[in-house]
Amino acid sequence: MTDVLAVRGLRKAFGPAVVLDDLNLTAQEHTCTALIGASGSGKSTLLRCIDLLEVVDDGVIELDGEDIADPRVDADRVRTRIGIVFQAYNLFPHLRVLDNITLAPRRVHKIGREQAEAEALELLDRVGLRNRASARPDELSGGQQQRVAIARALANKPRLMLFDEVTSALDPELVGEVLALIRDLRADGMTMLLATHEMGFARDVADRVCFLDSGRVLEEGPPEQVLRDPVEPRTRQFLRRIIDAGRL
Template identity: 70%
Template structure:
């Protein structure tokens, strides 16, 4: 709850290892709040979050240890502008997880190569395009080898011509078996990569199912209304 407002209510969602779950719904439906709860950026008033059978919503849990296993990428890139791309990716492994600098830097360079930014390691974020900055932010989240990746409208701040390169990276992660939960307005992308699509409304998963079922044969009137307004 935020004050007297219930943001997520009676929400039940299962995500299997290697599965890509896409959250859709209107603004204020609870998509971003759900992702923030999964990364423990919000405190639950009630309920549980289980990760590999462990209750990570227990107040006694080591939050930093959980966040090393649950990466999150936001709409805004949130890169430190005074640091190079490499330093942005290395920062958490060295400062938070106390990894040796040389090993962390090698791993960061490998991750930047994976997202197509090997030649941008020494550049500052403001020298990169929006799509490159978002890929750097994804590399920063991936460098800790998370068990789960959360992505919150990661293309919404990009110019249309830059959206493709980020979606291509996400398709590659999906192909490699990364477990992902992502909120997006890119319905074509959702249809092509999701194992399961969840329609959120008023803080609840109103309907969920395989993309073909949910997009082509939605059962709930509110889902039908939402999808009817989109060009699919």
């Protein structure tokens, strides 16, 4: 399989705090890679570095063979190839759902309004929200807003999708609808990298699980191996806490 993403020797520090420390990771085409680990292990920072929202201190981030961490690279151009969805929905509250989704295609890609809206409505069909196209974000539930945020990220037809704990801000009864959408994207062959605390979801949907600890990928492999029979003592300790909390 082709590597869509290859991260090598990535380092990122905030002052004296080293968050990513010689991190290495790959994501193959049409696969889902789940990032797991305790809070502070570097999962969110890694995703932000990949989307060029953080300037890396050292290392290489290759997207389809291009080192996008090179400071000479046009970050805006790169971001048109990467979709990212955060814990917070980050929708523009004064815009309708349809306008939230069409804003980037129209402003960045210079797509005409008619085409952009037609494609946005197709995406709203995909996430089950076509009937809310004219609604404002505050008229939607949290789960609906997160599905709109995913549709907005898909509007740019990204090569790679990044999900950063997208269910952590949702009420428990709304988590399932967002996870179901991500499961559908996986079935469609979208290349995805997702940071998650939903271990059962990682086991069911991911092709590969990477356990991050102290800014490094400490252990990686198929979900059944990493989540059921981990090699590293630190991985076993982390998963024991998850199991004791009833989350796996």
